[in-house]
Amino acid sequence: MTEKHQQATQIVSAGRDKKWTKGVINPPVFRASTIVFDTMEDMRYAAKNKTNGEMFYGRRGTPTHFAFQAAIAELEGGFGTALYPSGAAAISATLMSFLKSGDHLLMVDSVYEPTRDLCTKLLAGLGIETTFYDPLIGAGIRKLIKPNTKVLFLESPGSITMEVQDVPTLCDIAHEHGIVAILDNTWASPINSRPFELGVDISIQAATKYIVGHSDVMIGTATASEKYWPQLRENSYLMGQTTSPDDVYLATRGLRTLGVRMAQHEKNALKVANWLLTRPEVDHLRHPAFETCPGHEFFKRDFSASNGLFSFVLKQGDSASVTALLENMSHFKMGFSWGGYESLILSYFGIDGIRSATKWDSSKPLIRLHIGLEDPDDLIADLSAGFDRFNAALAAKVK
Template identity: 80%
Template sequence: MKKETQIVSLGRDKKWTKGVVNPPVFRASTMLFETMEEMRFASKNKTNGEMFYGRRGGPTHFAFQAAIAELEGGVGTALYPSGSAAISGCLLSFLKAGDHLLMVDNAYEPTRALCDGLLAGFGVETTYYDPLIGAGIKDLIQENTKVLFLESPGSVTMEIQDVPTLSQIAHDHNMIVMLDNTWASPINSRPFEMGVDISIQAATKYIVGHSDVMMGTATSNEKHWEQLRENSYLMGQCTSPDDVYLASRGLRTLSVRMNQHEKNALKVANWLATRPEVDHLRHPAFETCPGHEFFKRDFSASNGLFSFVLKEGNVKSVTALVENMHHFKMGFSWGGYESLILPVFGIEKLRTVTNWDSKKPLVRVHIGLENVDDLIADLEAGFERFNAAL
């Protein structure tokens, strides 16, 4: 099946939907058993879709998990109350004191904070690496290196990684490969075909699609699924069936929304490329984005999230650009139907092994589902304010 058909069809087995179109909200903490045999059967099959205890999930969860696992190409999906919880749940499920982690230098800021804080306190050493390091990653591998963590494209600066090469080298050294795959969503890349072991989604973003639910997913291959599932369960990771229902409903329109986000964003990006104030675009579909060649090879489409770098500017002028917008609003997320704009200051302080020219401000935008002409007019007025404040 094509992805558009899969999205509509997956997770709608009658054992979960009870014959209705959408899997209903099934709220439960305690499941009741009439006989010891029933309880023994549920206990024996508690990880195989049998109702056992609320934290293990119910039909609402099982339907959504099955859909995400199949879309991403894995064998099982664990659910978490946020994307950050999914990242920490995955890392804590496979790392212990004395282990070494290779973390991409342009990772999501809370991921870096997790490494430098909680993981360091637990005795896990982290080495950051250039997202464009490619085969050079082998020089950073130690005897105790257990996990290679990827984020492609990277947070804010949008570098695309050579995932197949990095995965192959990691597997040659018996390492686990984890990928924050949120930008691609479950439909615009095939992480397991590229060698990834665990693919992580902040479902808060494009899966939910309406900026009203926090959720994370981690989909694993067969080799690592049992350990991920059980350790996440032991850490108490679970999600509300009401939130899962909203994520499941959002999933059904994912391909339609992604197509429109991509179409709108490409129009806005092409317009930005003509602006004299813009140094270059950090949009994976454009040659000016580092790693663009890997985007062309490994992704089937882009979306609404990208950044652009200004030739010059300061806090005053960039503030003038982003304030008083009519359609773009500032906010620390993306993936919803609305357009967002976010100036990012101090990138150089969030990089360990890669450099960033702090004299050239970066602005990240998420292009929503509004009329593109309205969005461009909003940005044009913003540039007028920007130039007046220089």
């Protein structure tokens, strides 16, 4: 059986232990706060095994949660998975599980903007220092490590500008100094890279996106190695992190079609991306599967496939012309997030304002696309009409 076939089977089978599914295909939704016990012996047993899949208290989880946690841990290749009400909550709780006042954090400069704000606002107020680093720094990260550096945070590819990091090199250096390596692995999902094989200690998913796949649930996961799982699990519990069993059920159901959806997202996106290469308005693509994307060589080495999310940079344009491009689309919608079945389009101005370790040329507008499950020819026609509006707006400005 090939690796691809093994993974496809794993996606369908992971987390389906009968003690959680109770013999049905999908784990039932267990809604619970208080768990009651018939005897003191039963209560003591539950308390002793509360972190090993025994029902103890609703915030510790139910079989609905346990099944999903087991599935994600297996697919990502980690030891245990904690659940959170959003991807942002997964990031913040994970960081706060391993940082305290006086510690130093190394944060990639291309990170998701709310994560940057978390560092500069909340963590700074707690006495935690952050140094932002170039996503392509590689072995140069050694120069930024301090005696109090406790966490190295990676996001590969990076939000918006899509730089792919040399994850194994960065993780190896982190481990030389006893630093915890944490990766936002949402772009790859649990199936297009093997973070723990690359040296990552904790892998985070905004499961809101590809795992759920239908733009109707907020949920996050953090999967840890055996070494760091107890600390992540207990600190997240102490912070009151929990998720609705109904949301977990929907995430589990979405997970079962992840493989086929990701393959179609990738196929559609590659067709649209190759068409964009023919457009005179496009300066270059920021798609990890293309050579024009910084860190493309690491994508080829560390990823098994791509997905539907990428960006492209225009040769010119202003607010009015880019607005004309984005508005009045038939299939692309403007909205935040990504990973659902629908196609999305957004423009980003002022990227230089959310960079501190690297520079960005904001004179050339960047457009981010999420390519959904529509017919790609319809999406290409939609973008073509958008470029017509874009060019008309530029021409009107010249007049």
